[in-house]
Amino acid sequence: MRGITLPSWNTDDYAGPQAGTYLRQIADTGARWVTFTPTWYQDTVTDAAMRTTDETASDASLRHIIRLAHEAGLKTMLKPHVDLTKGGDRAEIHPGDADAWFAAYERFITHYAGLAADAGVEQFAVGTELAGTSGDGAHWSRVVAAVRERYKGTLTYAANYDEYRKVAFWKDLDLVGIDAYWPLGDKPTTDTARLRQAWQPIVDELAAFSARTKRKILFTEAGYVSQRGSTTAPYSWTVSKRDGDAEQAAGYEALLATFDGKPWWAGVCWWMWDDWPDSGETAKKLAYTPHGKPAEKVLRRWWLRGE
Template identity: 25%
Template structure:
């Protein structure tokens, strides 16, 4: 049975964590979804996919004091807290495209410069995670073209463990979990879990087997698709256009929950996502994005998780 029922608390307004309405928003998220955990997403930025400077002190990031206060409030609500620092590219590139190959050769100097800044970013939030007793910390998220640098990642993991005593994971790209060669150094195998609706069973089965190989629990940490007809075919693609379909989200999540229930190794599901600046209930019904507030998907999630809570209490 899935133990962790999490919602990603995100959007590109990370600084909203310090705004007056944000605690009410988090409380509403818990009440509307019956989640028992929140994944707090925090985005550092770099200019382009091959930039070497990681900026986590930009004005859109929350102040440390605001973040700490927000985490403490989440704890008061009884939520487990997972901290997920990620990278966003200002030019619109996907973080999976961050790479330091040029003309067929790996640019070692650029990589080392980038990874030093990236490590400072992760270690900063590792210290906050320790200070606030977060249950888990992500040391990376869908950096597909960089996971081959295993020695660097293992070194970062060792540094993180010197600052943070909780569990550590890395979120792999769906279908590419086997590319991560340092699962043995982590506590949990995590994948975005955004397999195509029609290939979900196969993708999940292979990742369950991978987690079993490493004797780790498996978490699917970014399950969701846009509220758009056909979005469940490629749930990880956000820059597409199509007709509004609120049912598309429900149908995709039904596949997620049904398949995860068949595997004891799946111990956590993270839904993508809850807007850190929540839209109105009226506008939500016309919103094609991933956000679940005010949509049938939100009620469906609550029904599934409340039923699971009832069964586990019997």
């Protein structure tokens, strides 16, 4: 998978005038996949249900952008998210009533499974970084079974890098998905060799995990902000306020050079392409996007070789 995520933050982002432009730009990097992230919300980590808000991509906009992606020659992954309206990490969601929460979650995720089936989406993630629940194999197995009734394509779950070993339902899925935000050191660096060395124990760990689960491993997310220190905390939007284009590019280069050709590695979907106009909280020059930066040149070099 050579992919890039195009998230949405508002109801009509995916129907906006920039949608076609962004997809063409993504395809021009050599990407062959794009991921979309419709998001529902709950107020607190113990709530028993999630709901749409004015930040949830509308179904019409989602169908629209999936069609545009296919027209641009891109395959699609749908990766619905649950977030918190009052701030906090979705990994900390730990419902007070597990039965009620999973019943609500099943309604949420099967809604998108049906939409994915209708729209010809090629791959589907049944959840993202829900570490407070992903050890509950019985509930999750029922959720996955309900998804499979509606959607016949490839299924994964996007576990955070510090969560994937605790996920109890990999046997129910086709791919192990990991959001690959491992810190690669405690000091900023643009030394690709040093970063590749930092990846080596993780490579060994993942190869063994793939063999144990009999599943290939997909990096459902990976990325680095354009900030000095981004490789020390790839999961952070706010590592520093200092330009880090070179460090971002080194992070891209090290990951692709390390994992390319590994028979158990299914590829990567980078987080993320440009924010929609007027929606970004982080200035583009400091944000995760590789667009117009040295990291985009790294992608083109790796993904357009031989084409």
